[in-house]
Amino acid sequence: MINGRTVTFPTTVTDAVWSPNGDRLAFVDAQGNICVSRPDGTEIKVLTPAVSGVTRSGPTWEDGGGEVVYSRTGGDGIAKLYEVAGSGQDVDAHGNPTETQVFETSTDGGRDTAPSAVFDAAETWYSQVAGAGPRSVLVYQHGTASGAEVLITDRNIRNIQGFNKLVTGSQPALAPNGERTAYVDGNGQIDLVSLHGNGPSKPVRLTVGLSGVTHLAWSPDGSTLAFGTSTGVDSIPVPANAVSSSEQPVTQVSATPGVPTYQPLPATVVARISGQDPTALSIAQSQARFTTPKDFGSTMNGPAAFKVYIAPADPTQSEYDLAASLSTDIFSGPVLLTASGHGLDARVSAEIKRLLGTPNPDSFVETSAPQTITIVGGTDGVSAAAERQLRALGYPVVRDDPSNVIAGTPKPEHANGHNVVLADEHDPAAVAIGAAVARLNNAKLMFTDGSTLPPAVAAYLNADTVADPTPGEDYGHAQIDAVGNGATQAIGTWKQVPYTQVTTVTATSAEDLSGKAAALLSDGPLGIDLIRSGNLTDSLSALDQTVYTSDWPLIVDPTSGLAGTEASWLGAQGGSVAEIWVDGSADLPDSVVGQVTSSLGALSTNAVGNPVSSVVSWTPPQ
Structure with a gap:
């Protein structure tokens, strides 16, 4: 039942739950597999392998829709938490589905059920500065000899290390903002506990006299809890600031027993970013993606910029400098463009002040610290005069000229562990995609000269490896991704180091x-x-957000639109994609954007016929 309307699926549907963007459902089918589908029951995709004697239950979306976590009970009768990609991309060499136990819960002894997860890309200043990235919290029911308890783990391992007991109880459900958890207490009633940096608050009871409560589900705005009973589906309001127990009125939602789940709204949003010149466009991208902090270092309600990159607006070799620079920094920040050979554009100066606020000397620990301005390229791009004006703003300024990386000699500060992405410097598409891959995977972006692997790059790939690695020692370059035909041919000439995995992409x-x-x-x-x-x-300037929100750039032709491989990939991403950014709106017609939303399967209306997709146009003040 979806909003009182019967929707028929070609299989049984158990424990259905909406994806965070409201475009997909995850559920358990008749064979006990975790599946995803469109809300009308079409395009069902089986995510898990068929294993005799295994049962699965309670799927929940994680990583903003990128993963599905669920409880899996094997032949030994012990329930453990497992995960699988929501797109169906977790497959073995033969294309068969695979599944993996959730690492953080692998040492708790099992008996784990009823997982509930929240992902929030816009986290606090401290957590992002600490390199932890977005909030990714998981709660679940854990069985013990004395009864059920609720455990919690922060999957980005910040202030919650591994798993910790939250409360005694069962059937936990995280609020949409991740700051409260509802659960069923030992008396069968619904309780609420708030989460704080110093630990959970004292539980607050919300119901009295209920029986058979199961499958708690929050409304998208966090104001209501729905739950199943033996006689139907009911709901209660949840006070915004509940500090003491108070019985809440119960409303019957349905007289038919079932598992409630709310459709998040709105669904996919299309944002067109435009500007009258390259500088204006870069500022529009910055204003659309990054909030204005009240006080730098305070908790933000949205993604904050911790650094600002300044690059020349003229299309030059500096674009490659920008790719190399962006791929090597864990801190998120926009790319602002200013004209080559001139002083700093006044519009850029104003945007920097908006983003970084009042200079805070306490944050100036090092040049990679928050509130740092990074100039990309040499003075033939962003001039020495512009640099002096930037320094006069009061923030730390560093000039990052990675041109020697282009030539194949990596600077030490550009090395991110042992993951490397290779791209042909003569192939703009490979450079752009390679930069995205490097930034998302914390890898080092390096360049080939067409199909030739520069000696210095080969030397770098051969460095710091061991012939027979042992636990705790350096395993060499764990992953090398060669993006594009040139890089693929170049890496083919390299004598691969043992224990190194190479992935190539040709097109x-x-x-x-x-x-x-x-x-x-x-x-x-x-x-x-x-x-x-x-x-x-x-x-490249759109890459400012990829570290924390996992955006992905798609290169499209304004006339023919999507390639077949792009459309096919988009069709598997309907559970996670919530935003479509169109950078330079005059370049891409609505028909091309329509191909993208159609391939995603993004809903045009919700269950009661109200529009859920919207278009936002963003142009900065002139």
């Missing part, structure tokens, strides 16, 4: 490369950045 066009790389190397993106073919600068 017939920039668009085809975009789709193939997404299928192989992306992981449940929350947003899609649409970039016109050949527009490398727009593509």
Whole structure:
């Protein structure tokens, strides 16, 4: 039943739950597999392998829709938490589905059921500065000899290490903002506990006299809890600031027993970003993606910029400098463009002040610290005069000229562990996609000269490896991704070091490369950045958000639109993609954007016929 209307699926549906963007459902089918589908029951995709004697239950979406976590009971009768990609991309070498136990729960002894997860890309200043990224919290029911308890784990391992007991109880459900958890207490009633940095608050009871309560579900705004009973589905209001127990009125939602789940609204949003010149466009991208902090270092309600990159607005070799620079920094921040050979554009100066606020010397620990301005490239791009004006603003300023990385000699500060992405410096599409892959996977972006692997790059790939690694020692370059035909041919000439995995992506066009790389190397993106073919600068400047929101750039032709590989990949991302960014709106017509939303299967209306998709146009003040 969806809003009182019967929807028929070709299989039984158990424990159905909406994806965070409201475009997909995850559920358990008749064979006990975890599946996803469109809300009308079409395009069912089986995510888990068929294993005799295994049962699964309680799926919940995690990573903003990129993963599905569920309880899996094996032949030994012990329930454990497992996860699988919501897109169906977790497969073995033969294309068969695979599943993996949730690492953080692997040492709790099992008997784990009823998982509930929340992902929030816009986290606090401290957690992002600490390199932890978005909030990704998981609660679940854990069985013990003395009864059920609720455990909690922060999957980005910040202030909650591993798993911790939250309360004694069962059937936990995280609020949409991740700050409260509802659960069923030992008396069968619904209680509420708030989560704080110093630990949970004292539980507050919300119901009295209920029986058979199960499957708690929050409304998208966090104001209501629905739950199943033996006689139907009921709901209660949840006070915004509940500090003491208070019985809440119960409303019957349905006289038919079932598992409630709310459709999140709105669904996929299309945001067109435009500007009258490259500088204006870069500012529009910044204003659309990053909030204005009240006090730098305070908790934000949205993603905050911790650094600002300044690059020349003229299309030059600096675009490659920008790719290398962006792929090496864990801190999120926009790319602002200013004209080469001139002083700092006044519009850029104003935007920097908006983003970083009042200079805070306490944050100036090092040049990679928050509130740092990074100039990309040499003085032939962003001039020495512009640099002096930037320094006069009062923030730390560092000039990052990675041109020697282009030539194949990596600077030490550009090395991110042992993951490397290779791209042909003569292939703009490969450079843009390679930068995205490097940034998402915390890898080092390096360049080939067409199909030639520069000696210095080969030397770097051969460095710091061991012939027979042992636990705790350096395993060499764990992953090398060669993006594009040139890089693929170049890496083919390298004598591969043992224990190193190489993935190659070849294609017939920039668009085809975009789709193939997404299928192989992306992981449940929350947003899609649409970039016109050949527009490398727009593509690179759109990477400012990829670290924390997992956006993925798709290169599209303004006339023919999506490549087949892109459309196919998008069809598997309907559970996670909530935003479509169109950078440079004059370049891409509505028909191309329509291809994207159609491929995603994004809903045009919700269950009661109200529109849920919207279009936002963003142009900065002139």
